[in-house]
Amino acid sequence: MLVDAHCHLTGSHLADDQVEATLSRARSHGVTGFIAVGTDLEDSRVVLALTTRIPDVQASLGVHPHEAKSWSPEVEAELGKLLADPAVRFVGETGLDWHYDLSPRDEQEAAFRAQIRLAKAFRKPLMIHTRSAPEATLRILEEEGADAVRGIIHCFSEDRAFAVRALDLGFYLSFSGITTFKKAEAVRDVAAWAPADRILVETDAPFLAPVPYRGKPNEPGFVRFTAEAVAELRGIPAVKLAELTTRNLEALCGWAPSS
Secondary structure (H helix, E strand, O other): OEEEEEEOOOHHHOOHHHHHHHHHHHHHOOEEEEEEEOOOHHHHHHHHHHHHHOOOEEEEEOOOHHHHHHOOHHHHHHHHHHHOOOOEEEEEEEEEEOOOOOOOHHHHHHHHHHHHHHHHHHOOOEEEEEEOOHHHHHHHHHHOOHHHOOEEEOOOOOOHHHHHHHHHOOEEEEEOHHHHOOOOHHHHHHHHHOOHHHEEEOOOOOOOOOOOOOOOOOOHHHHHHHHHHHHHHHOOOHHHHHHHHHHHHHHHHOOOOOO
16 A cells, blocks of 8 residues: 655646546555645645545645746635645645755745745645755745744655654655665665654656656656666565555654555
8 A cells, every 4th residue: 555645636737638547547556545745826726626635645735946927915814714724734845945946045034934835824744846956945944943844845855864854854855866876875765764763765757757757758657667776775575665654654644545
């Protein structure tokens, strides 16, 4: 029993009439639950509607750092209304992306801080995106007291030093298809080393497809290949990895597909 802890099932990522077939393929690979992620206010509304149609899909709603330029008091108020829904298990994805800088950095930081405060107000964990901004991401999480709600460092792509500070804040580390890339030595090191009760697996579909599908569009069903890679690195059976990551998700956000 696997759960994809972070995937995109809406907007330009996947046509609405393709969602059911995509998830059916995933279930055939043993994937029984999906955290679907919203990246802006409208996308978050669509993701939340998806959870009413498909019970094994739950939501993470927020404004991605790429979309931080859209943040406003009105967006914050409307997002707050959505976050009250019990199908919303996480706030985000939020964080910093200083690789693409599609929104100005000061606006990324403002939206990030505001969403941490929303997570604390609604007592829901965070879904964190960080790229090319490791120190700033950790500093903001520490300054805003994100340890009060914890959350996921999604698509973990940093090193052990970053992982230690994130773990100290109570965060979980979610491993993606990057873990199957042999040259991703730092990420693979953390996947092998991290505490068993603080790891998750995800696809970030449609991005970052694992080997043997690297370079092709990713799907939630491909999380099994990431799970198998992490299990191999840790020297445990894949079924054990599936069980513990599902348990970990439930411990963090209160939901597993069987609950």
